[in-house]
Amino acid sequence: MTNIPETGRTPRVQIRLVVIQVLVVSLLLTLGGRLWYLQIRNGDEYAKEASGNHVQQVVQPAVRGSILDARGVPLADNETRLVVSASRTDLMKMKDDGKGVLTKLADVLGVKPKEVTDKVRLCDSKTPQPCWNGSPYQPIPITDEATPKQALQIRERSEDFPGITAEPTAVRRYAAPGEANTAQVLGYLSPVTDNEIAKAKDTESPYLRSDQVGRSGLEREYDKELRGKAGVTRYEVDNLGRVIGQAKADKAEPGANVVTSIDARVQRIAEYELNEAMKEARKAFDKNTNENYKADSGAVVVMESKTGRVVAMASNPSYDPNAWVGGISGKDYAKLTGKTSNYPLLNRAIQGQAAPGSIFKVIPTTAAVNAGYPFDGRYECSSSYSVGNQVFKNYESKGYGAISLGQALEVSCDTVFYRLSHDEWKKDGGIKPKKDPADWFYKTAHQFGLGKETGIDLPNEVTGRVPDRQWKQSFWKANKTAWCKTGKRDGDYVQKLSYENCLEGNLLRAGDSVNYAIGQGDTLVTPIQMATIYSAISNGGTLYNPTLGKAIVSPDGKTVKEIAPKSHGKLPMTKKTRDEIDGALAGVATRGTAAWRFGGWPQDKIPMHAKTGTAEVYGKQTTSWFATYTDDYTIVMTIAQGGTGSGASGPAVRKLYNALYGVSPDGKIDSKQALLSQPQKSLPKIQGDGSIEAPKIEPYDPKKDEPPAEQQLAGPAGTAALGRRD
Incomplete structure (x- = not known):
């Protein structure tokens, strides 16, 4: 056997090793290059593609x-x-x-x-x-x-x-x-x-x-x-x-x-009667403008007096909310929001602001008593009252002599409140007020809850306005430049007013206080604010947050979260003052300015209280107000450019009460016809599967509530039967 020397195989092994090393290095270089190409050269591109997988x-x-x-x-x-x-x-x-x-x-x-x-x-x-x-x-x-x-x-x-x-x-x-x-x-x-x-x-x-x-x-x-x-x-x-x-x-x-807390039966009547009242108002002639009343918008609130729960709330003009289902068309959207639409999306019960007229007088009455004027004192109700060169007249220039504050509410005597407010203005220092003026008439309005939200469980409620000294100052700062630019000493009424405001629009003048005392001037309220106030007078003085939500019920009906009424304060009056005002408002309904609308009402069984109001607005027709309450319910109605309080709004409010209590036009009570003689306390019955039993609602038949023809014309003699101002 021949032996092969070791040195003979070494070159072959070395060549193979070199080839393997070259291959390995080549592979590493190729992989490295590919990685560089993927991650650096085209990294952004592949990152975008990868992000598509998500x-x-x-x-x-x-x-x-x-x-x-x-x-x-x-x-x-x-x-x-x-x-x-x-x-x-x-x-x-x-x-x-x-x-x-x-x-x-x-x-x-x-x-x-x-x-x-x-x-x-x-x-x-x-x-x-x-x-x-x-x-x-x-x-x-x-x-x-x-x-x-x-x-x-x-x-x-x-x-x-x-x-x-x-x-x-x-x-x-x-x-x-x-x-x-x-x-x-x-x-x-x-x-x-x-x-x-x-x-x-x-x-x-x-x-x-x-x-x-x-x-x-x-x-x-x-x-x-x-x-x-x-x-x-x-x-x-x-x-x-x-x-x-x-x-x-x-x-x-x-x-x-x-x-x-809405009752659909009461709601349908509130909507119908508000609309009918507006249509009737448009048939009446306004002698001040030589044309029929426009009655272009209105609202009504029906509230439980003892809880603040809202039983019905209607605003006119209205619209069909189903128009929004599935997406609203451009044409329908224009109808709801265009300049000629009169803005039906607005809820005028909580967003409509207007001067309240004489339904405001419960506030200066309270302010006067708190300032030290006795309720049963004697106050001159003259036909007019002068402040400087300006004469402020009583309605129809009628005087009643010396009367009490209660009688002033009954006959709605303006001059009594003119005098009281002017006296307090002078006590506070007049045009140059004291360091800490009492401002009873303005302070009391704030205590009644005006100038701020009521707290109702609806979005976008407006606050109204109490035109006190602080408001005058801020309003003057915001408008001074415009007033000074457009005002003229010898111009028309608006130009003269702008000229005066430019110079001293931040000062609370005597005329401001006198106008304010009867719910005129710069005062603004909403129907829900006034309903809250009158329901508080009814219930003894508690100001409730108006509420519509009564309970949240889970889909399976197993969880029920009730929404309890909440109070945001008390009226600034003693029980004695409350009872005196309550008696005076009962007098308004039985012998005062609202009596002709409550003829035949069963006062001994269902005591009715009321206050009428007709607010004058510069450049527009008068605003109709009608505020009422019983022990159970408070109803406030208003119609913009609608005429007088009892004349325009009165019939509709009476029909609402007739339906609630089952009162026939001749004053008889039929409990079987009553929709809601007492507020609904219990919640609807919930089934085991979470469904809720719902009774059927029939359309409203207004004819059954029509009084006899002779009663429709009944009322105080003369112009009052056509609808006096208050």
Whole structure:
């Protein structure tokens, strides 16, 4: 056997090792180069592609809770409609981006193709409505008013309508039971905005893009409770939008129901009678302007006197909140918000401000007593009262001689309050006030709750205005430049007024105090403020926050959270003063300015109290006010440019009381005809499955409450029967 020397194999091994080393180095260089290419050279590009593989959400909207009246009658609930929707993801996969399918769909629905294509485009800063503000992965509703025939066509010819569905879906409905519209109280829904989503991101109740949220009324105030929790299914998708897996699914939870203190039966009458009162006012001639009264807006509030719960609240002009369901059209939106619309979206019960006229006089009466003037003292009710060169007249220039404060309320004597306010103004230093003036008449108004919100559970309540010294100063600062620019010493009335305001518009003048004492001048109140005040007089002095929400009931009915009445203070009067004012207001209804509207009323069984008011407004016709209460209810009605208090608003208020207590036109009480002789205390009955029993509401028949022809004409002789000012 021949031995091979070791030195003979060494070169081969070394060559192989070198080749392997070269291959390894080459591979490392290739991998390194590739990594550099992927991570550095084209890193941004691949990062963008990778970001396309992420999770998308498909939302199943929660069924919104119902808004019910005090007996369980639905005011706002949901109904099943045939909703036609489009999957934008499926449409975008088509060569023409789904235009052909949408055109065929428009033909089936009987609309123009543009109406359909506009609805599936995504909203941005440059895209006007209609457009889709939700997730592009969410089915986009095209219409919620599809007929069964249209839905059947789409479903039977599914191959012609890829990406299109027609399914029964719960849609918001404003039921208007018995024609009780309740529009401004309920509010409406519209899609959530990007700003709202961002603001609510870290809160307990974040929004999803598909959410519909309350925009006004109870829909907004109780949105969190009503909205529920949407179901969310999360899908993993690639950059082409293809689903590659399901990540997680959360089940939808329906919203809770809100039981209100509204009684749909009373609400329908309040709306009808307010509208009728306005129509009748437009038939009356205004001798001051030589034309009929315009009666262009009005409001009425029916409130439980002992709790502040609102039984009915109507505002006119009104609208149909169903116009917002499924997205409002541009034409309908213009009708609700345009310059000629008279703004029906406003709830004039809480947002309508006007001078209160003589229904304000309970406040200066209280102020006078608190300032030391005896209620039963004697005060001159002359036909007029002079302040400098200006003469302030009593209504119809009529005088009653020396009368008490109670009698001044009954006959609504202006000059008594002129004198009292002027005397207090002088005691406080007049045009050059003391360091700490008492300001009884202004301070008392604030103590009654004026100049601030009542705390009602509705959004966007306004505060009204108490024109005291502080307000005069701030108003003067804000307007001085304009007054000085337009004012003229020898100009017309407005120019002269601007000239005076330029010089001393920050000073509380004698004329300001005199006008203020009878609810005129710069004083502004809302109907809900005055209802709160008169209900407090009725209940002994407690100022309640007006409330509409009575209870929150969980979807299964197992959890009921009652909303208790809350007080925000007491009237600034003793029990003795309250009783004296209460007696005077009873006198207004039985022998004073409201007596002709309560002829035949069963005063011995249901004591009625009232105050009439007619507020003068520069450049406009007078505002009608009528404030009333019993032990159970307080009703306040106002009609802008409607004429006199008892003349315009009085008949409607009387009919509301007739319906509540079952009082016939001749004054007899029929308990079987009474809608609500006592406020509703119990909640509606809740079934085991969470549903609530709801009685049916019949439309209102106004004819049964019409008094005999001879009683319609009855009333004090002369001009009072045509409607005196107060």
